[in-house]
Amino acid sequence: MTNRLSRSTHPELTLHPERMIQFGEGNFMRAFVDWQLQQMNNQGLFNGSAVLVQPIEQGPGGGVGTFMAEQDNLYTVLLNGIMDGQTVNSRELISSVSRVLDPYTQYEAYLALAENDELEFITSNTTEAGIAYLPGDRAEAAPPKSFPGKLTALLHRRFQLGKKGFVIIPCELIDRNGEKLQEIVERYAAEWNLGGEFLEWLKAENTFCCSLVDRIVPGYPREQAAALEAELGYLDKVMVTAEPFLFWVIEGPESLAERLPLAKAGLNVVVTPDMTPYRERKVHLLNGPHTAMVPLGLLAGLETVEDVMNDGTFSRFVKQLIEEELIPMLDLPEDELLSYAGAVQERFRNPFIRHELTSISLNSISKFKTRLLPVLLRYQQERSRLPERMTLAFAALLLSYRGDRVPRQDSAEVLAVFDQAWSHPASFVSTILSNTSLWGQDLTLLPGLAGEVTASLEQLEHGDSRAALQQLVG
Numbered sequence: 455m456t457n458r459l460s461r462s463t464h465p466e467l468t469l470h471p472e473r474m475i476q477f478g479e480g481n482f483m484r485a486f487v488d489w490q491l492q493q494m495n496n497q498g499l500f501n502g503s504a505v506l507v508q509p510i511e512q513g514p515g516g517g518v519g520t521f522m523a524e525q526d527n528l529y530t531v532l533l534n535g536i537m538d539g540q541t542v543n544s545r546e547l548i549s550s551v552s553r554v555l556d557p558y559t560q561y562e563a564y565l566a567l568a569e570n571d572e573l574e575f576i577t578s579n580t581t582e583a584g585i586a587y588l589p590g591d592r593a594e595a596a597p598p599k600s601f602p603g604k605l606t607a608l609l610h611r612r613f614q615l616g617k618k619g620f621v622i623i624p625c626e627l628i629d630r631n632g633e634k635l636q637e638i639v640e641r642y643a644a645e646w647n648l649g650g651e652f653l654e655w656l657k658a659e660n661t662f663c664c665s666l667v668d669r670i671v672p673g674y675p676r677e678q679a680a681a682l683e684a685e686l687g688y689l690d691k692v693m694v695t696a697e698p699f700l701f702w703v704i705e706g707p708e709s710l711a712e713r714l715p716l717a718k719a720g721l722n723v724v725v726t727p728d729m730t731p732y733r734e735r736k737v738h739l740l741n742g743p744h745t746a747m748v749p750l751g752l753l754a755g756l757e758t759v760e761d762v763m764n765d766g767t768f769s770r771f772v773k774q775l776i777e778e779e780l781i782p783m784l785d786l787p788e789d790e791l792l793s794y795a796g797a798v799q800e801r802f803r804n805p806f807i808r809h810e811l812t813s814i815s816l817n818s819i820s821k822f823k824t825r826l827l828p829v830l831l832r833y834q835q836e837r838s839r840l841p842e843r844m845t846l847a848f849a850a851l852l853l854s855y856r857g858d859r860v861p862r863q864d865s866a867e868v869l870a871v872f873d874q875a876w877s878h879p880a881s882f883v884s885t886i887l888s889n890t891s892l893w894g895q896d897l898t899l900l901p902g903l904a905g906e907v908t909a910s911l912e913q914l915e916h917g918d919s920r921a922a923l924q925q926l927v928g
Contacts, residue, residue, distance in 0.1 A: 459525040459547075459688040467528070467549040470495060473502030475567055475608075475620075477509045477578035477601055479518045479554050481673040485696040487577050487625065489531050491550035494719045503552040505567065509580040509601045511558045519554035521691040527551045530686060530693040532675065534806030537698035543806065544698075545686060557597040557604060564597065564604075568611035571618075575714065576605070578635075579625040579667075582820040583865055587638045593646040602638040606646070609639065609660065613652050619659030621713070623704055625667045627741060628824055629733065632705070636662035663706035666733045668740065670801060671696045672809040697807055701736070705729040731786055738780050739791065740798045742825040743772050746847035748811045748818060752860040753850055753919040759809040763802045767920060770927040771843060772799065779841040783829045815854075816863045822851055823893055831900070840906055842926060849910030850919055852886060868892070883908050 457463055474491070476483060487504065494500035508519055522529065529551075533544045557564040567573060578584070580601045588600040597604050605622075612619065624631040636656075643653050675682060675695045683689050702723045704710065716723035724732070744759070750771070751762045762768045776799075781791045826844055833841045854860045855872040862869060871892065875885040883904050887897040898904050913922050 456683055456687065456689050459528050459530075459690045461526040461528065463688060464528065464547065464549075467547070468495070469549070469552065470501050470503045471572050472505045472552050472570060473500070473572055474504040474575040474577060475573055476504040476506045477576070477584075477605070478580055478625075479506040479508055479522070480579065481694045482667075482669075482671045483577070483579045483625070484529060484548070484551070484692070485531050485671045485694045486667060486669050486700070486702075487579075488548055488550045489546075489696070490700075490702070490716055490719075490721055490723075492531075492546070492548050493721060494715060495550055497719050499715045499719050502572075503550050504577075505552050505573075506554045507564060507604070508554065508556045508558070509578070509584060509604070512556065518692055519556055522551065522554045525690065525692070527553055528690075530682075530690050532682070532693060532695045533698045534695060535697040535699070535804045536800070541806075542698040545682075561596045565608060565611045568608055568615055568617065574618075574620060576620045576622045577625060578605075578623075581817050582626055582628050582824055583817050585624060585626050585628055585631060585635050585638065587641060591642065593642075593648075598642075600638075602635060603642055605635070606639045606642040606648075609656065610643070610648050610652060613655045619655065619661070621661045621663065621706070621710065623663045623665050623706075625665055627667070627737065627821075629737075630664050632662040632664040636660075661706060661710075663704050663710070664729055665705065666701075666703040666729055666736055668701035668736050669696055669699060670804070670807065670809055672807050673813055675808070677808065695807055697801060697804055699801060703729045703732040734784055735786060735791065735794055737825055738784060738829055739776060739795050740801075741821070742780055742829065743776060743798070743802075744814050745818060745821045745825045745851075746775055746844065747772060748815050749850035749854040749860065750847055750919040750923065751811050752815070752854060753914065754923075755918070757810060757812075759802050759811065759814075760805065760807075762811075763799065767923050767927060769799075771923050772802070774927055775843040775847075779833060779844055780829055783832050783836075812861060812863070815861070817865070817868075818851055819855070819864060819868055819892055822848065827893065834900060834902075838901075840902055845903070845906045846910050846922060846926060849907045850914060852883075852907065853911055853914050883911070 491500060491504060529548055531546050531548055533542050535542055555564050584601045591598045591600050591603040593607055598607055624635050640656060672695050700722050704725050706725055711717055711725040747762045756762055776795045784791055830841055830844045855862055856876045871889060875882050884898055887904055890896055
């Protein structure tokens with residue numbers, strides 16, 4: 455019988471002091487941030503670990519934190535793909551996580567993190583919906599419900615102890631994520647009457663950095679798990695697969711490159727005073743096509759990104775979407791954008807990674823708002839017509855949120871909005887497009903959008919998405 459992964463089976467692994475608090479214990483952060491901590495530790499450049507904090511309450515039976523604890527917070531990262539023309543197929547045991555805290559059951563232990571002077575960095579990935587102001591969130595809730603609320607409580611305890619602040623680097627894929635997180639924290643500080651001195655400390659002693667992350671992380675290799683455990687020689691319930699490619703842009707002070715020596719460890723990390731060009735390129739040319747392909751692919755019965763790229767009709771859709779609708783709207787040299795787009799499509803075709811469309815579909819509404827809606831709006835404004843491929847993908851997304859043809863993964867609040875709107879099909883389009891809480895504006899005011907979406911919905915209702923795509927892309 456194969457043994458469960460533990461420190462007793464790997465006594466050679468060093469447990470480093472906690473130097474980072476990480477909100478989010480999911481696949482992405484463990485294969486991105488914690489993997490990078492491991493690379494620095496391997497070279498003696500950081501000598502620190504991350505304590506992970508669950509941002510949302512777990513249901514019965516626990517979650518990742520339970521599995522992590524069962525194997526002494528060790529896990530395996532499997533890198534599979536093509537990098538610089540070479541096949542990469544590596545397995546690495548990660549020991550850079552110290553523990554996982556559940557603030558819903560360990561709130562005092564969570565607040566006690568403020569006492570540790572060695573903790574100097576905070577990272578997060580609570581999905582695009584995580585950095586949001588929640589009306590009515592309360593300091594005395596123990597814990598506050600929202601991620602910014604929990605962070606505010608921790609920072610206030612740190613302030614009360616008279617200690618230094620943190621470098622805070624959110625990894626959520628929203629524009630200006632660091633600034634928005636800081637804005638919400640300061641709002642809670644004011645609403646909760648935490649005092650002017652605390653507000654001054656927040657601004658003077660803490661550095662909120664905007665950042666951009668890029669690594670495709672499909673997650674747990676369910677279909678290959680048994681074979682991998684036989685190969686590795688141990689059971690690992692939270693092993694995670696990722697592509698070899700990695701890119702992290704952090705907008706912050708130059709001194710950060712020394713305090714967090716990621717680039718010195720040979721990692722593809724840039725610390726810059728302005729991350730805007732990097733963000734627009736990545737969010738619109740990598741994340742945007744992901745968001746567009748998901749509902750169309752699922753409606754056609756496809757399962758993975760590779761399925762999409764190996765399908766002639768769908769791969770033409772992705773190529774045309776990028777080259778004809780996305781690139782023309784970006785303010786960077788066209789040759790640079792085309793080169794990046796070509797690399798992105800090669801990454802999409804990675805034969806070693808099973809990147810399931812359902813895993814990308816989480817919170818698709820907020821993803822569309824961030825990744826594609828700004829480009830759609832700019833396209834219509836500049837060309838006085840709608841981008842056909844983006845509009846079809848939008849209609850497919852709205853249809854997928856009816857919940858009868860593909861699975862939905864979103865907050866209860868968003869799903870309730872769609873359930874209410876779909877209960878009156880005749881007015882669905884106008885009801886959804888006019889919902890400013892979803893889109894940040896009334897989309898019925900965008901010329902032609904309601905009519906195009908209605909027509910596309912009717913087309914998608916009478917056949918799968920493949921027929922609609924074939925008519926569109928030729």
